[in-house]
Every structure is written in C-alpha cells, then in structure tokens.
Amino acid sequence: MFVDIHTHIDNQSVIKIVDGCGERILTTVGVHPWELDRHFDWSEAEWSNEVSAIGEVGLDKAHRDTFGQQQEVFAQMIKLSETYRKPVIIHCVRAYSELIAMRKSTKAKMPWVIHGFNGSVETMRQLLKHDMYISLGEVLYRNETKAAEILKNLPVERLFLETDVSGREIKDVYSKAAALTGWEVGFLCKQIFENYGRLETTNGNIGG
Numbered sequence: 001m002f003v004d005i006h007t008h009i010d011n012q013s014v015i016k017i018v019d020g021c022g023e024r025i026l027t028t029v030g031v032h033p034w035e036l037d038r039h040f041d042w043s044e045a046e047w048s049n050e051v052s053a054i055g056e057v058g059l060d061k062a063h064r065d066t067f068g069q070q071q072e073v074f075a076q077m078i079k080l081s082e083t084y085r086k087p088v089i090i091h092c093v094r095a096y097s098e099l100i101a102m103r104k105s106t107k108a109k110m111p112w113v114i115h116g117f118n119g120s121v122e123t124m125r126q127l128l129k130h131d132m133y134i135s136l137g138e139v140l141y142r143n144e145t146k147a148a149e150i151l152k153n154l155p156v157e158r159l160f161l162e163t164d165v166s167g168r169e170i171k172d173v174y175s176k177a178a179a180l181t182g183w184e185v186g187f188l189c190k191q192i193f194e195n196y197g198r199l200e201t202t203n204g205n206i207g208g
Ligand SMILES: [Zn+2]
Pocket: 006, 007, 008, 013, 056, 164, 165
C-alpha cells in the first residue's frame, strides 16, 4: 500500500492510495498561493464526505507581490481546517518563519503536511517542533545528499512521500527513499500508512 500524499489529477490536487488492487483517489481542495483569484465556492464543498484535506494552500515568497493576500487566504484556510477538522497540505516557499508564526497565532491543532519539502535540517526541526509532517518528493532525485540528510534527521512517524507534478510512479519514490536510507520499501509503506491513519483520525470521514 503506497500513500501518495500530494499529487495532481487534471487540475485537482489529490491524495492517492495505491495497492495491488488499484488506486483510491481522495479529493483535497485548496488555492495555490499564486492563483489566489481562482474562485472556489467553499460553501458548496461537501465537507463531511467529499473533501479529505485542505490543500494545497500556503505561502510563497516567489510571488512576493501577493504575499499579504496569501497570508489572508491562508488564515481563512486554517480556520476552515480547524472548523471542519481537515488536515492541511501546505505549499511553502521561503516563508517558513511566517508559516510557523501563523501556526502559533492561530493556535491551529490540525495536522499540517509540508509538501515538497527541500529546506534545511534546521528549518525542518522548527517545523517538527510545531507538530508538522514533512513530505518529500523531487528532492530525493535532485539533491540526494540533502535528501539523505533530511531523512536521517526526520522521525519516520512524520514522513510522507509524494509525486506532485513529477509524473513518477509513487512506488518508485518509495524505492528511492529506501535506497537513500537503507530502510525496506515494506517498512516505509507500513510506517507511512500509519502516519496517514493518524491524519485520518482527526477527521471522521477522510478516505471514506
Ligand atoms: Zn502540487
């Protein structure tokens, strides 16, 4: 069983669970920090059943001109996440301190998963201190040394893996992480599925 915590199908951001029998697609809803104008009618989302998580949403300093607006939108998403008890899949570029500040100021309790993490080990420690999860994808291929260093310092209970827009197979991403750590793919599958189960327990209907 392979959990792909963040990937895209058509224009939709999803969580995908792949096993021997096929795959299960779980919808997530969000607004990219660089597409704040894209309208989404939150009132129409069927929170109880259709939506498994909020995301991807977040903060991106590569789009500095809209950063203030990004923070406003993200604050609304945090509120929705807490109200409807949905985990949040987060896109964060060069804004980790602002992200942590918002976690603190909103007193958010829902799990936050930092997708596509490729920051420093020190940054990761700060995120872990605030109960966040770390999802790795392309960094495993683009910077093996850094990825290995991140994996060495990341408690496996906080790890997710993802394909995002890479077009890779999720099982190949697991093999890559296994090769960098010396862990068995089976161990990663079991552990990450447990991690996913922990997100699920925040939300009675995730995956339902
Ligand atoms: Zn994505």
